[in-house]
Amino acid sequence: MDNSALVHVDQLLSGISIKYRNTNFVAMEVFPELQVAKDSDKYRIYDRNFRLPETARANKAEAREHSFAVSTGTYTLEEHALVDYITDRDKSNYDLSDLRADTTEELTDKILQRMEKSVADLFTSTSWSQNVSLSAAQQWSSDTTTSNPIPQMDTAGTVVMENSGYEKNIGIIPHRAMIAAKNHTSIIDRIKYTSVDITPAMLAGLFDLPKLLVPKAVIDTAAEGVASSISPLWGDNVFVGYRAERAGPLKPSAGYVFRSNKALVKSWREEKRSADAIEVGMLYQAKVVASLAGYLIKDTLA
16 A cells, blocks of 8 residues: 555654754764755855955045855755654553654664764865874874874864964864873873863863864674674864854855755554554755865874
8 A cells, every 4th residue: 555645744753853962973063054955056165265355446446346266066965764663562552652752763863873974984084185194102092292182283273274264163072082182191281280170171272172072972883683893983083173153155164064954754654564654854965165174183092
């Protein structure tokens, strides 16, 4: 039986999906989310333009013309969807409203985990031409004077500002790298007289970063049915960059998450399964749109 006519957008469950957040995920904070109406379209790329235009005007002369130097790139949204079924037996054993909400949140969580990986995969030297690979002596985990994270982070911010024209306002230090940083002798010496605890907020202040994200998501890379192989999803690369405070087609930013504003959750009846189907879907693409507004510090750990 074709159930397509019975499929409907579930506004209540869509609201639950939209509000759901896993605190270990940071993808939605790394790049601003830009709502788009089309599944594929162009976006603006702002070119570097530090040339000072001539602004003097003679009496009665027309003002000199100046405009943004821009080029264009394209995005293509990818659709991600998962479905699960609530059987009539499930309904008799559990509160239906809780079961529907829990199912929606579980499906949403898995799709957001996929988004987290999509964003994390962008933080390689392929995406960011401004980067450095730390030698063994420079790695934060070596805890030596030559591995001091502070000048490395200062260099990253300076490179971003001098090449993009924007001051750094976001940093990403994955959980293991954060542990190495807060236990580094150079860091401890800087703040040992002010606090016994070294928090991400304190390191953000030390690195002069208005926003510091510490990703903690993990991923099981083993095939289904094989013993688990858990590893950090974000690895050990550290990022410093500039992101737009508010998303907008005319606002430069290191990257954007282009996302459709279409409905998220659908539900329908599956009589053959004696179950109600709940499907969560998202259309998005994460893209680096201004690579000069970011700097990557690779291999911070041994």
